Amino acid sequence: MNINVKEILSDYAEMTEEAMFKYLPKTDCLQGTLVKAMRYSLSAGGKRLRPALVMEFCRVCGKEPETALPVACAIEMTHTFSLIHDDLPCMDDDDLRRGKPSCHKAFGEAEAVLAGDALAILPYEIIAEAGIKNRISGDAALKIIRLLSELSGCKGMTGGQMIDLESENKNVSEAVVLEMYRMKTGALLEFCCKAGCIAAGAGAAQQLAAGSFGQRLGLAFQITDDILDVISDEKTLGKPVGSDAAEGKCTYVKIAGVEKAKQTALSITKQAIEQLSEFNDTDFLRELALSLTDRKF
Template structure:
């Protein structure tokens, strides 16, 4: 294992433990809801967005341990989005992370409500002084996450994605980039910004981390689109070939696999350049960009 692999696994374990501790139990909320929230959130995923929050806090001089709960809040939002994306009215997927999606393991109504509960629970975590002691940081973090997850970010991007499936003409490159920056990139960039907020970083450091997150978000979606064409379904843990089945344009379908791999390498170089002023301190985040570009699942 590389040093990056160790850091990624360590962050994932810390976030998993935080989620296990923070998520409501059957003693607090209705049994089925608690079970569905935990099913959707625990025991799977790389916890990549929390990892970015933790490592961005570290780079900006903050306490990475304090970023774990914030990372858990971001993971709740990410997991809620997956639960809703998998619904029949959205992507209509039966498998996620190698097991039945929430609406298959429970039912559609429970999946909708579990997603709603995870979204609101994320802000409960951020608003809890026991998790983030500085009131100013709590307010900034809540605003940061709300903007990234809402109508101008992830939700708006999903609306554009659904509209693209029924459009008379496939989306052009500029529209695809906008859609992907909202649906995927906004939450990834916000996770990096969250680390800077926790660290009380300077405006320049915060802007650099946001830009780094935007670049990584673009790489993440491009790699995802490439996996949808070339990936192994068992390794990916979900259905592949969905974009082609629905006639949906992606940057890969427009430019091809060779272009996509070249562009991924360029994005890694851009991510490295934006963090170059930090020298060796940025090695883990640069490795994260490389990990995204080269992922097989």
């Protein structure tokens, strides 16, 4: 195996960062603070996992990864919007994000609400434009837009965050926690993998397999997040640990314990990897899936 997951991730991250900021207006306008706040949160880094999944699935479906670059930029914005609103005082009230002050700490609460709103909206302009300019087909653009709206809205990510809120300080079942994770985290990763296929013009079977891969990756990723919140430290993680328990969050780890959670994450990851048989040249995707369960931050 001569796959270097970190290196490939970093290449995709570079492509994304080079393209992503060009979609923002200049900051020398009357609403410059808004653009600065959007830029600040988009710059906060992270693994850029979502853009990588979009472009890699486009590649394993036989098209240049660049074809899906606008979609990759779009999903990183959707993800960032959700982080900004998630950190707000009325939500998780997190002062730190990736080791830096969260958006409302740096810019103020109203500014963070608006920056999140703007980053929730901009992705649709980017994808529609890619369709209108024939970078991807118009049909693909419409299907990707519908999918993003479905999987990030009330039936997907945003719905999952509401379940998360309502589960605080309650005893909920394992099934409810897993459904919450499916929506809160799985839905957006499902989007990434499926949208990469759609951008490449792939058929239904590949779209379905990619969606299942992303869905399961999201579950394993979220369970691993919960584990790290219990066993990691603030320096390694770049944010405070133990916050789930402090906030009365209902997590899979709380229900099942760390050891069972580790096993579950691993077995869901294996299920994810099985979906890759629909594609060729999937070493990176397999190693990426394994590394996400095995990560330290």
